[in-house]
Amino acid sequence: MIQHFSYKPLFENSQIPGWSIQFFFQQQRYHAEYYKDGRIQFIGTTPSAEQLATVEKMIHELMLFHVYE
Template identity: 60%
Template sequence: MLQHFSFKPLYENKQLPGWSISFFYRNTRYTAEYEPDGTIKWLGEPPTDEQAVKKMIHELMLFHVYD
């Protein structure tokens, strides 16, 4: 489960898509950039179970951003 999930726009012009995301997963902090097409660019090492984490991120972004 992701904890303390947060996101903010990458650009001041909020019409340009892209978000900076950060969260804790298994007591480790991760940061990444979430692009409009769903691509996640990790800013550091990705989690060991990256695919499961990506699925959780996509679900949260759909709920918070695209809802």
């Protein structure tokens, strides 16, 4: 489960979509950029190949809840 999820716009102009996100997953801190097309680009540490699909699904759900609703 993702914990301590936070996001902020990548650009000062809020009309341009893109967000910087941070969260913890299994006691590891991650930082990524989330783009309008749903692409997630991890910066630094990336979840393992086995965890990646699960983490991305949780991020999409959180972004839908926080940004798009």
